[in-house]
Structure formats: C-alpha cells, structure tokens
Amino acid sequence: MFKSFFIGEKEIMLPIIQGGMGVGISLSGLASAVANEGGIGVISSAGLGLLYRRKPGDYLKDCIWGLKEELRKSREKSKGTIGVNIMVALSNFADMVRTTIAEKADIIFAGAGLPLDLPSYLSTSSDTKLVPIVSSARAAKVICEKWHTNYDYLPDAIVVEGPKAGGHLGFKRENLEDANYSLEKLVPEVLAIATSYKDKKTIPVIAAGGISTGEDILRFIQLGASGVQIGSLFVPTDECDASDAFKQIYVNSLQSDLMIIQSPVGMPGRAFQGDFLDSVSAGNEIPKSCPYHCIKTCDYSKSPYCIIKALYNASKGRMNRGYAFAGANAYLTEKISSVREVISKLKKEFIAAEFLSGKEIAH
Known part of the structure; x- marks a missing residue:
C-alpha cells in the first residue's frame, strides 16, 4: 500500500x-x-x-x-x-x-x-x-x-x-x-x-x-x-x-493528437494538436502588442503567438483560440x-x- x-x-x-x-x-x-x-x-x-x-x-x-x-x-x-x-x-x-x-x-x-x-x-x-x-x-x-x-x-x-x-x-x-x-x-x-x-x-x-x-x-x-x-x-x-470543453479534449484524444511545440517561453512543450496550433503554424497568430509581459524571456515582436492568452482561452473552452498542454499518456483518459x-x-x-x-x- x-x-x-x-x-x-x-x-x-x-x-x-x-x-x-x-x-x-x-x-x-x-x-x-x-x-x-x-x-x-x-x-x-x-x-x-x-x-x-x-x-x-x-x-x-x-x-x-x-x-x-x-x-x-x-x-x-x-x-x-x-x-x-x-x-x-x-x-x-x-x-x-x-x-x-x-x-x-x-x-x-x-x-x-x-x-x-x-x-x-x-x-x-x-x-x-x-x-x-x-x-x-x-x-x-x-x-x-x-x-x-x-x-x-x-x-x-x-x-x-x-x-x-x-x-x-x-x-x-x-x-x-x-x-x-x-x-x-x-x-x-x-x-x-x-x-x-x-x-x-x-x-x-x-x-x-x-x-x-x-x-x-x-x-x-x-x-x-x-x-x-x-x-x-x-x-x-x-x-x-x-472548462468542460477543455476536459473533453483529454477524453476524446488519441495518442496521435499529441505533439511537441516550441513555446514562446523558449522551451519545447507537449500539447494536443488543434485548430489554434495549425493557425500558429500558418503564421496567423502573431501578436500586435503585449499588455502583460508575463514571461521574462518572451519578446512579443518575435513571438509566434501570446502564450498566456492562448492558455487562458483554452481553459475557458475557447479551443479555437488556444490549446491544451498534456503529458505523454494523457490520451489514455476515457x-x-x-x-x-x-x-x-x-x-x-x-x-x-x-x-x-x-x-x-x-x-
């Protein structure tokens, strides 16, 4: 025990x-x-x-x-x-x-x-x-x-x-x-x-x-x-x-949905693939300003997206405007x-x- x-x-x-x-x-x-x-x-x-x-x-x-x-x-x-x-x-x-x-x-x-x-x-x-x-x-x-x-x-x-x-x-x-x-x-x-x-x-x-x-x-x-x-x-x-929408990403996911991304923090990260990250890859989420400066290492003029807004949106269930971080075995949830x-x-x-x-x- x-x-x-x-x-x-x-x-x-x-x-x-x-x-x-x-x-x-x-x-x-x-x-x-x-x-x-x-x-x-x-x-x-x-x-x-x-x-x-x-x-x-x-x-x-x-x-x-x-x-x-x-x-x-x-x-x-x-x-x-x-x-x-x-x-x-x-x-x-x-x-x-x-x-x-x-x-x-x-x-x-x-x-x-x-x-x-x-x-x-x-x-x-x-x-x-x-x-x-x-x-x-x-x-x-x-x-x-x-x-x-x-x-x-x-x-x-x-x-x-x-x-x-x-x-x-x-x-x-x-x-x-x-x-x-x-x-x-x-x-x-x-x-x-x-x-x-x-x-x-x-x-x-x-x-x-x-x-x-x-x-x-x-x-x-x-x-x-x-x-x-x-x-x-x-x-x-x-x-x-x-939000429930965020939780359902875990429940409905497959192992193939997990991907490694490069975060504006300057580190690689593991997350579930989705529309927002596809939009990031297409260069459509580049921030025009930074009202928060939440991360010491982040320069918004060089950042592909605002990470704090993306994570906040995802937590509220707005998955088209954010994404979910997850561990390598998160897809096992049923x-x-x-x-x-x-x-x-x-x-x-x-x-x-x-x-x-x-x-x-x-x-």
Missing part, C-alpha cells in the same frame, strides 16, 4: 503531488480535492491576473489578488497540504513568491528555470517549504550548492520531471525520446545528489512526467522516489478548474471522474502491482 513521507516536519499521507497546471487548470477546486485525499494539492500561479481582472486593469496587482483569493478558497475547502507552482520564467516570479510565503501556503514548487535565489525570500518566521523542479541531476546539484552556500538552506524536496511530462519541458527536442534522459534514469541520478546531503537534511525526491498508473508509481518508489507528481490524470475530473475515483484506481493498481512484484521476488 502507499506509504506516507515527510517534507520537513509535514507528513504527506498520500505520496501524490498534483501538478501545477496553468492557466486556470489547477486552482483551489482541484488543489483542495487532492489535498482532501491526503496528497498535495497545487495551485498554478500563472496568469492569475487574467482570471481576476479588476477595473482599472493592472495585471501584476491582479495576479497578487488572484493568488490570495485562490489560497483563501483552498483553505475554506481543505485542511490538507496546499502548494503553489511558480514558474521561474514568470516576470512576476518575485511577487508570486512573496505572496505565497506571506499567505503561509505550505509549499512552493518552482520550475521552468533554476530558482537560485528562492531561499532569499524566506524570513525566520516563514513556514513555507521550498521545492525546486528539475530535469537533470546537474540542475539539482547546482541548486543545492547555491542554496547551501548562499543561504545555508537546502531544498525541502526535489521534483525531477522527465521528458514525458506535459507543458514546458526542460530538455532539447532531440532528447525527448532518448533513453539516456528517461525518468527511470533521472530519478536515481537526482536521488544520488539528494542523498549526498543526508548528514545535513533529508531531501525526498519526487518523480514526475508521464505517470499514469499505480504500476508507474510503484516502479518509481522502488527506484527510491518518496512520491510522484501527477498532472494530466487530474484534468478530466469533476473538480478540475478548467471519461471524466472525480478526484477520489482517480486516486482509488491508482491505489488498486498499486496494490495489484505490488502483489505481482512480491510474487516475482518470491520466484
């Missing part, structure tokens, strides 16, 4: 972290539902200023207000563990980190870049745990060394995200199908970095990217991971904050279920795989 693990002094009863998916996919609805099952629910901070627009509009201030509101809502719905996913590439990364810590969220998950200064935002009274998301042992080592040297701090956990993940990928396109970059290879490598600091701190490693069954979870726990991060499985759920049903299925699959694994060892 699933075993709990600790992030700092906080015990995580269900070793499942729900991936932070933006814009508007994982908010308080989904995060609180996963937290209520004993896992870690995660709110995506990306693009909250679009979801919480006030007049007169001020995107950066609206993002702060939106994050406060989503954390407030999640507390009303759950007493479980709630984290916030903050992309390092966001132009308002510092605002989102400061707000998350001030609002006393349990955990910050920071990826899409190396969060080298993340501990600098903590004060002596801060309780928020810091968890970087990496795609290599090298990145894990750099973060640990920088944090330890500059802030006398080490990660409270490390998420290692493999090339089968949805959304932005920390790999070169040509490495996505290379076995040398598989999650099965990355987890032991990152675990070795984490273990090298065992005299100073216990740093659990969390496997992420393409995990879709209880058998997958068992495999990575047997490799030494303390838990797993799952995103795509939680999209086609009743509690997911996206229906919309509840979060509890998804987790129950994972538990049953895990127990069955554990039983078979035990029989194999006995033989």
